[in-house]
Amino acid sequence: MLTRPIRVLLAKVGLDGHDRGIRVVARTLRDAGMDVIYSGLHRTPEEVVTAAIQEDVDVLGVSLLSGVQLTVFPKIFRLLDSKGANDMIVVAGGVMPDEDVLELRKMGVKEVMLQDTPPDMIVATLTRLVSERGER
Template sequence: MSTQPFNRPIRVLVAKVGLDGHDRGARIIATTLRDAGMEVIYTGLRQTPEMVVNAALQEDVDAIGVSILSGAHMTVFPKIITLMKQKGMDDVLVTGGGIIPEADMDELGKQGVGKLFPPGTNTKDIVQYITEWVKANRNF
């Protein structure tokens, strides 16, 4: 499956928000997306929602992928969505993964967060989801 539906690669910002210092999963996802032909910007550890949204705006990304294992997902994702709305970033996907209960995934989806992936998800599913979302929702 081609991940280049347009005249440039899909651009994804991969972020670790908060004090969670475990970034193995985020690095694996970043490498997987890069291997699939996407441009990946990895923010590194201990980012704030404001730092993530500002970097996404500066880098003109198509998607933001947040890795979160700390349990702060019900604070982090809504804050990112709010900041993105304030900056007019309505056509950028917010997705992610980590330790997030199914009920919380459903609630975050209602708030505008895209599909969230639990540990053990096949990385091909993540690549496919981002590619299909960008094809359907981005216009460039």
């Protein structure tokens, strides 16, 4: 376990304007004692990765309800790699087909939490992923 709060950047990428879900997740993580940075709507992968590196977050969580996951995540991983930040834990949330979930896992997305994930499970998942990675 870390001796400090887990830092998380929650991001909305692209034209997707549905932010009710991500705000609920932000509250849930806050109530679990995490420091949560919210990007706001309509960000580009470049903006999200830059923010995540400046903020040095443990976890980058991207919420997508617009179906562009297979376009957005490869860009995010490429950018993280090129900026020397490949120890960042990337997770996804939202609504997406099961076959895309498999693709994302192959790409390096550590966990994909779909629309029916209970809030406690999100907290437990992030806590586990950060504790497995350890202090850095």
